[in-house]
Amino acid sequence: MIVQSIDLLNYRNIDELHAEFSSGFNVIYGENAQGKSNLLEAIYALAFLKSFRDEKIANLIKFGGQRAVLSASVVEGNRQLRLGLEFFQKTRKAYVNGALVSKFNDYLGLLRAILFVPSDVAMLQNPPLVRRTMLDRMVFTLRPSYLIPMMQYQKVIKQKSAVLRLEVPDTTLLDAYDDQLRGLGTELIAARLDYLRRLQPFIAQAFSHIFGENRHCAIGYKSATYRDEIRFDEAAQMPRDEDVCAAYIANLATSRDKEIDRRQVASGPHRDDWTLYIDGNAARYFASQGQQRALCIALKIAEILCLKNEAQIEPILLLDDISSELDPIRHQNLFQFLNQLTGQIFLTTTSKSHVHIDSIGRLFHIQNGILFGES
DSSP states (O other): OEEEEEEEEEETTEEEEEEEOOSSEEEEEOOTTSSHHHHHHHHHHHHHSSOSSOSOGGGGBOTTOSOEEEEEEEEETTEEEEEEEEEOSSOEEEEETTEEOSOGGGTTTSSOEEEEOGGGGGTTTSOHHHHHHHHHHHHHHHOGGGHHHHHHHHHHHHHHHHHHTSSSOOHHHHHHHHHHHHHHHHHHHHHHHHHHHHHHHHHHHHHHHHHOTTOOEEEEEEOSSSSSOEETTOGGGOOOHHHHHHHHHHHHHHOHHHHHHHTSOOOSGGGOEEEEEETTEEHHHHSOHHHHHHHHHHHHHHHHHHHHHHHSOOOEEEEESGGGGSOHHHHHHHHHHHTTOOSOEEEEESOGGGOOOSOOSEEEEEETTEEEEOO
16 A cells, blocks of 8 residues: 555645655655654544544645645555545535545545554553554554444443433433444444454564564453453463353343443443553553653554454554654664564655665655655
């Protein structure tokens, strides 16, 4: 999968921009607040229909403008697409080959991208909601169809929560919502477990490359309704997915009084969590800040390897200012690994001297929202 070119109009601090990219490494360098992260954000938006930094659509439009326009030529195998987005003050429109898309579900998945931003390094220290969001994004990148049950589940949870906040909750409505949650919740749990099981060997591989071959990384998933945390590198102790789902269904049937008393949905995949372990120890508590940064980057690399293996798709990798987050040794190990990847990579940095790539396909300098190609 390759983004051949991109065109932007009135996006963030960018008046107008056209750029053609290499199928390999594309390095964008410049001082802070010049627009290099905006360019990565635009590619991300073309993949996910939204920003990774801002929930308000209006903030994506250049100050004083009424709309922002993004488009890109994307190639996957023998297929070439022209993807387009229009952002207005409160709405957005998506286009494929110039035709307006009536359902966003028909658009999502046409461009696969994996993102790393400096804030990701706090993943292990952030609240569970941040990790759940990251996990759901990873599952969606591999299985775009996951978006439908995920959005439906979130909608039903919101509706059920509104009923629970009433002075006298309508139990008939609660029963109806629970009927929907049984199917949707088990679908989410099963999809997450399946994805993490597939991801485990790749996070172990990427981690050992960055940290050293004698070090090991494992994923742990904690269900709010299953008794034990699930460790994905301990196959002999792995519960069956159906047992974890059955525990959720059983809890759903017995938690009504507690939910009415608390006026909130007590448990389910919207309260689950996951984490990473280094040599059997929880990285959140035993890893240094530098190790946690490198661990997060290993996770991103594992996503690429997993997607390539499971779906025969090599996604675009977006790396925003990673040089500021690693010590020299892990910085060197990371670039050794990146040199082995065959997919398209976009990397931003404050100085091109921070980039140790064997062969840079295109080098760009950005200043005041204007992009200058140097090679």
